[in-house]
Amino acid sequence: MVASSLLLAATALLLRTGSAQTFRRLGTCPTLGCILPPDQADFLSGQYFDIRVEIHAPLNGSEATNSPPDEKFTLTIEKEGGRRAADVSNYFRTEEPKLEKWQFSWYEDLFAQDAKTPTIVNVTSKAWRYVQLTDPGEYTATLTWSGGETVASWLVRDMDTSRKAKNVILFIGDGMTTNMITAARHLGHKSINGIFQSRLALDKFPVPTLTHSIDSFITDSANSASALYSGHKSSANALGVYADSSKSPFDDPKVELISEIFSRKYGAKIGVVSTAYIADATPGGLSAHTRLRSEYGAVVDSYLNSVANYTWTDIEGVDVLFGGGAEQFYPPSLGGVTYQDKDYYAEFAEKGYSLAQNKTSLQSLPNDKKALGIFTVNNLPVWLDRNVYPENLKLGNSPDGLKTDQLDPPGLKDMTLKAIDILQTRSEGKGYFLMSEAASIDKQMHSMDYDRALGDLLELDDTVKATIEKLKKDGTLKDTLILVTADHGHGFDVAGGVDTLYLEKQEGDREKRGAIGTYQESGLSQYVVGEQKTEGFPADWDPRYTFHSGLATFPDHRENYKVHKEGPRTPAINLKLLGSSDYYVNYKDAVTGFVVNGTLPIGESQGVHSLTDVPVYALSGPCQDLFSGSFNNIDIFFGMAECLGLSEKGTRGRRGRWGKGRRKNGWGDDDWMVW
Amino acid sequence: MVASSLLLAATALLLRTGSAQTFRRLGTCPTLGCILPPDQADFLSGQYFDIRVEIHAPLNGSEATNSPPDEKFTLTIEKEGGRRAADVSNYFRTEEPKLEKWQFSWYEDLFAQDAKTPTIVNVTSKAWRYVQLTDPGEYTATLTWSGGETVASWLVRDMDTSRKAKNVILFIGDGMTTNMITAARHLGHKSINGIFQSRLALDKFPVPTLTHSIDSFITDSANSASALYSGHKSSANALGVYADSSKSPFDDPKVELISEIFSRKYGAKIGVVSTAYIADATPGGLSAHTRLRSEYGAVVDSYLNSVANYTWTDIEGVDVLFGGGAEQFYPPSLGGVTYQDKDYYAEFAEKGYSLAQNKTSLQSLPNDKKALGIFTVNNLPVWLDRNVYPENLKLGNSPDGLKTDQLDPPGLKDMTLKAIDILQTRSEGKGYFLMSEAASIDKQMHSMDYDRALGDLLELDDTVKATIEKLKKDGTLKDTLILVTADHGHGFDVAGGVDTLYLEKQEGDREKRGAIGTYQESGLSQYVVGEQKTEGFPADWDPRYTFHSGLATFPDHRENYKVHKEGPRTPAINLKLLGSSDYYVNYKDAVTGFVVNGTLPIGESQGVHSLTDVPVYALSGPCQDLFSGSFNNIDIFFGMAECLGLSEKGTRGRRGRWGKGRRKNGWGDDDWMVW
Incomplete structure (x- = not known):
């Protein structure tokens, strides 16, 4: 009956003329x-x-x-x-x-x-x-x-035929999503410093991770990184500290990170992999302690020197550091913006790190040395550009600062598998902690480039699969807890399909919206029609019938619902000619589409983070049971810490002993004496 | 540092002037x-x-x-x-x-x-x-x-101090939500007739329920009801059948429902509770077999006479039927639209049902008789109107068809607890199946009335809690599998806070957007400041600082982000004066707000269902283990069936024996002989 629009238009509740999509003669019958x-x-x-x-x-x-x-x-x-x-x-x-x-x-x-x-x-x-x-x-x-x-x-x-229950009570929340459950929890239950004082009945049972921060219900990546790595909720922009009101961004009260505790107790090795610039909050949160995530140079220094500069334990630097963000490494003479104007390639080399600057050299790094891999000036290019639209790699973003093109960038899978090789070799059985971040799921959702964001989500999935296979093969899967989670969400969803050909042929903005099909007129995914050259990725990123996607809140933008072949999307632009800092719709972003006026402040050029709970998967190895049940993001820290045996049992409070190698060449104890 | 806007404006990455929210001196320090x-x-x-x-x-x-x-x-x-x-x-x-x-x-x-x-x-x-x-x-x-x-x-x-894992690999999908995972799955993996032929690596581990239907990736409530109750994916608008191409909506090939199998094998009793009109798809799916959910009269008849009219097993009618939708009960003389123009109050009474038409009479229904409770002409009023804005109950919607006001309507909790009393008494230990639907989560999300939708979500949670407490007290919790799930989602999320007072005082649409605060400027939930008169519900539905909510796709509408005190929201209206069937923004819906032009077809007056996976919770009792791991919505049917021992073991195919009491007064075997 899906097919018989003529017959049913009068009676079908949900079938609407005027909107349509991948029409089918009979849905079950190709x-x-x-x-x-x-x-x-x-x-x-x-x-x-x-x-x-x-x-x-x-x-x-x-x-x-x-x-x-x-x-x-x-x-x-x-x-x-x-x-x-x-x-x-x-x-x-x-x-x-x-x-x-x-x-x-x-x-x-x-x-x-x-x-x-x-x-x-x-x-x-x-x-x-x-x-x-x-x-x-x-x-x-x-x-x-x-x-x-x-x-x-x-x-x-083939199922067990014995009867186990007498009764069933099935509750259905019609149309209820995790996003709504999150919002409802904030409507009905009080939270103090990030901890709910009462809960939903539903929260007594497995639910995803709550991400809200200590002083706002929307988190940024810094304070969610703090919660994941330290077990302590913090404030926006803060890494490994509770934000105080003083001027210095380095004197705020610190809490110890899982990377620091694991190194301190067991001599474990730490690896940090990200497709973002490596000074970004999610990677940086594993070593930095600062109220301001934007202190990028100091974040990079902390990977090498830990936070010895800022009155803290003396932990050897991370063993593996792979990502983008070369401008915090090459010196100011090449345009870099580094901590104390140093050349951080030289600083890392001096401490015995080997260096990779493209996929080829990454793969030939020795497994027995500490490794630094920095591959582009800023974020790494996304899976879609690396694999489908390689013309977009010509960005003059080589990691040496010489502005040549990086045409051989690695992906998340390349970096993660190599990081495991190095950490396995160097940890000599003492254990390792590897954080691997698919950063552009977030970055491309910000710019409403859903294809690029979802392509990188599929790359994350592909990386998880390859990691499990690798550890299965070398026999270490049983020793290794593998977790997948997110630090926060975006209000993204798909609500139908779009006939992009029909949309393009219509003249007016309102007429173009007639190309969108909902319910049965959504059709099935056209992205997987044809041969899928890479398993688990679309056969065609540019089908006639695409997803009708959107964000729940957004800047001014245009939509034609087609993949952006020329490179990542720019939904709104700053019209400097008008002498304003406001953002307006970018006509060139979707010439054949229609305008959607924003709901975010006009100073926003992009989408923003959202409230929704996010998933946490404990994929394999020991301790999966510690990750079932209800979760706040800090519980991921405590679950990992319990699994690694990081908890101590003593009898009272202790002041720590300062790390042996503590230096005083940067911000130090005296810096919080400011009036 | 959240507080020091002046100090940090120059450096803080995420702090923006021009947008603000529940400002705080220091977030951790009230x-x-x-x-x-x-x-x-x-x-x-x-x-x-x-x-x-x-x-x-x-x-x-x-x-x-x-x-x-x-x-x-x-x-x-x-x-x-x-x-x-x-x-x-x-x-x-x-x-x-x-x-x-x-x-x-x-x-x-x-x-x-x-x-x-x-x-x-x-x-x-x-x-x-x-x-x-x-x-x-x-x-x-x-x-x-x-x-x-x-x-x-x-x-x-206090945690175990022993070490269980050697290593941790933590994958972070930055900004990754279940909504995105769902979309990515449809980008990278093929589905045939609703069943994925390959999966995400993430899908090997606990995930929420996939909802897509057999011939489109967006489901409606009918075909998701079919999947939940029969284990078979179907098409939009279809209840308990595979949709064929013939004219009759009653001759499509049927599959047996869990309610029918459980009754047939064990003599179990069936209860159906919904806050929707009771002929709606989610309740109707438990007894009807039709390609067209809009055959409301026939759906109501099926509760009483099963589908004997349409060539099927002879199951006694449901034991409990509580909800709205009186217009399918009172006769045409009073304005009703009933099956074969009958008076269905009389039809049910003739078969021994007792009748309730308000909350008071609901509570005094005898527990040993079958019960019909129909409380309003259409959907029941939502929690917010029943409890906070009772003036909105004056709708002339009494269930007797006499157009007086229903001022004593029950809520989901009232109906569910009474249904359990009756089913426990009448099932005499043979078991019961109760489906209880919070329908207006969906209905109010359609009309973008987020307060009313989330209020009913909290009412569902309150009902779940009361149900568990009740069964714990009477000792039947251990015999009873309690599940909570959704049939599909909406693309809803919250991305910040709104200073509604500031918004109201600004003149232009673009200026008004300056009232929206994101990240640290979202602040904390103001809904729970003050005394919460009902545990688990807001203290104040109308605070100065509200949620900045939205849908991912939407009709033309206005937003002022304030609760709609006068009754449920109408975002878009049909301007008949213009001689068109198109929907335009409804100015009166949010006079102090600003316009957002739609992204859905102009024939849509409301939001639509979305793609996202939905949660499933197995809350208590036996068989919780059957509901962990990866899920398609049909697996909920199979899990319930296994738990109830509904599977048979024989050696081959069998034709069924026709039910004894089969009648031929409606559509029957011959109706599919049409050319």
Whole structure:
């Protein structure tokens, strides 16, 4: 009935003319011979069902046939490992049903609908009613007719037949998402310094991670990094400290990080991998202690010298540091902006780090030396540009500061697998902690470039898969807790499909919106039609029918719902000609699209973080049980710490002993004496 | 540092002037004496940290004091069950730190910022560095100064100290939500008839429920109900059938529902509760088999007569039916639209049902009789109108069709607890299946009335809590599987806070957007400030600082981000004067707000369903383990069926025997013989 727009427009609640999408003759039937239940149906053993077959003979349109529908089709059923295929009436010992005939019509696309040229389809059909399968296993139903053959695989699930519960109470929150649960929690329950004082009933059971910070319900990446790595909620922009009100960004009260505790107690090795500039908050949070994440130079220094400069334990620098952000490494003479104007490539080299500056040299790094890999001036290019639109790599962003193109950048998987090699070798069985960040899920969501954001999400998934396979092969999976989580969310969702060809051909902004199809008119994903050259990634990033995506709050922008082939998206621009710092819609971003005025402040050029809970997956190895149940983001720290045996048992408070190698060449104890 | 806008505007990455929100002097410090780490901080035993205290003395503004900040404050620490409070320097055996002094400034709100009138604050402070607590338990830190006392409760978590894992690999998908994971899955993995042929690596581990339907990636409530209740994916608008292409909406091939199987095998009793009109898809899916959910009269008939009319097993009607939708019950003479023009109150009464038409009569229904409770003409009023704005109940929607006001409507909790009483009594130990739907989470999200939607989500949570308490008390919790899930999502999220007073005072649409604060300027939830009269619900639905909420795709609308006190929201209207069926922004919906042009087709008056995965919680009782791991919505059916022992083991296919009481007075076997 999905197909018969003409017939049903008067009665179907959700079917609307004027919007449409990947129209289908009959949703379950890609060929002209249809079996219902269709291919891939699962059955409870003993569950009753009807069977219907249909033969379609379109009179016109792209599938037109010159003959009426076959009346002598046959349907057979065969169980795998059972007797050979039997005619369906024999199989169910029922009489042969009467032949039925009817006609229906449908529109092949929105252009056909505008032109009022429906396709007429003649149908022959039979229905076998009220049958059941009680022998678990795989079944094949085969429909044979004059035009061909349709095969449906059915599975009767093999399940325990004993009864465990007497009753079921099924609550359905119609349309309820984790995003709404998060918002409702903030409506009904008080939070003090980031900790809820009461909870939802739902929170007593497995839920994703809460991300809100100590003084606002929206977090930034710095204070969520603090929560994940230290177990302490903090404020926006703060890394590993509680923000005080003093002037110095380095005197705020610090808390020890999991990387520091794990090194201190076990001599474990630390690896930091990110597709962002490496001084960014999520990587930086593993070594820096500052109220201001934007103190990038000092963050980079902390990877090498820990926070010895700022009155803290003396931890050897990280063993692996892979990412972008070369401008905090090459000296000011090349345009760099570094801590105390030093050359940080030289600083790292002096401490025995080997250096990689592209994918090729990354892969040949020795596994027994500390390693620094910095691959671009700023963030690394995303999966989509590296793999589909390599022309966009020509950015003059080589990590040496010489402004040549980086045409051999690594991806998250390359960096992560190499980091594991080095950490395994160097930790000599003492253990390692590796943080691997898919940073551009966030960065591309900010700029509303959903294709690039989701491409990097798929790259993260691909990296997780390769990591598990690698550790399985070398036998260390059982020793290694693998977690996947996010630090916060964006209010992104998809609500339908878009006929981008139809959208492009319409003139007015309001007319263009007619290209969007919702519910049954969304159709199925067209991104995976055709050969997928890389497993788990789209076959086609630029199909005619795309996702109708959006953010819940946004700057001024235009939408044509097509992939941005020329490079990452810029939704809004600063019109300097107008002498203003306000952002306006960027016409060039989607010339064929329509304007959407923003809901965020006009000073915002991009989207912003959102409130929603985020998922946490404990993927393998020991301690998975510590990550089930209700979570605040600080519980990820405590779960990791418990798994690693980082908790101590003593009898009272202690002042720490200062680290042996503590230096005083930067901000130090005296810097908080400011009036 | 959140407070010091003036100081940090030049350096803070995320702090923007021009947008602001619930400004705070210092986020962790609601009084003038501050302890860092603040109240509610948790510590790993042995984790090093710094302590900072600050005494604030504002020179001007609402908190102005006439004296300089105290320089002789004291901080003590005491462990619960330990010795009495000790001075912090003694406690950690460290020397007394030097006194520090500084000054900072902040703006109390956006009006102060526009007027350039900052508040100046003088500060005295001390910091104790590099201390640790190694004795797990609860600690109290008390700051005493000339102006008062601040108390912070700290917890040193008591955890296993043994080491279980050697390594940790932490993957962070920056900004990654379940909504994005869902979209990415559809980008990278093929689905046939609703079943993915490959999966994300992440999907190997606990994830929420996938909701997409057989022929489109966006589901409606009918086909998701089919998946939940039958284990078979279907098409939009279809209930308990695979949609074929024939004209009749009643001849499509059917699959047996969990309610039918459970009744057939064990004589279990079925209860259906919803805050929607009771013929709606989510309740209707438990008894109807039709391609068109809009055949409301036939859906209601199926509750009473099962689908005997349409060639199917003969199941006794449901034992409990509570909800709205009286217009499918009272006869056409009163304006009803019923199946075969019958009076369905009379039809149900004839079969022995007792009837309730308000909350009072609901509560006095006998527990040993079948029960029908129909409370309003259409959907039931939402929690917010029943409890906060009762004037909005005056709708002339009494369930008798006489157009008087229903001033005594029940809520979801009332209906659910009564349904359990009746089902427990009538099932006589044979078991029952109760479906309880919070329908207006969806209905109010459609009309972008986020307050009403989230209020009903909190009511669902309250109902779940009361249900668990009830079953715990009567001893049946161990026999009863309690599940909470959703049938699909909406692209809703919150991305900041709004100063609604400031918004109202600005003139232009672009200026009004300056009232929105993001990140640290979001502030904390103002909905729970003050006394919460009902536990788990807001103290104030109309605070000055509200949520900055939105949908990812939407019709034309206006936003002022305030609760709609006059009744449910109407974002877009049909301007009949223009002779068009297009929807335009409804000015009256948010007079003080600004316009947002839609991204949905102009024929849409509301928001639509979205792609996102939804959560599933197995809350108590047996079989919780069947609901962990990766899920498609059909797996909820199979999990419930396994838990109830509904699977059979036989050796082959069987044709069913027709139900004994099968009638032929409606659509029947012959109706699919149409050409």
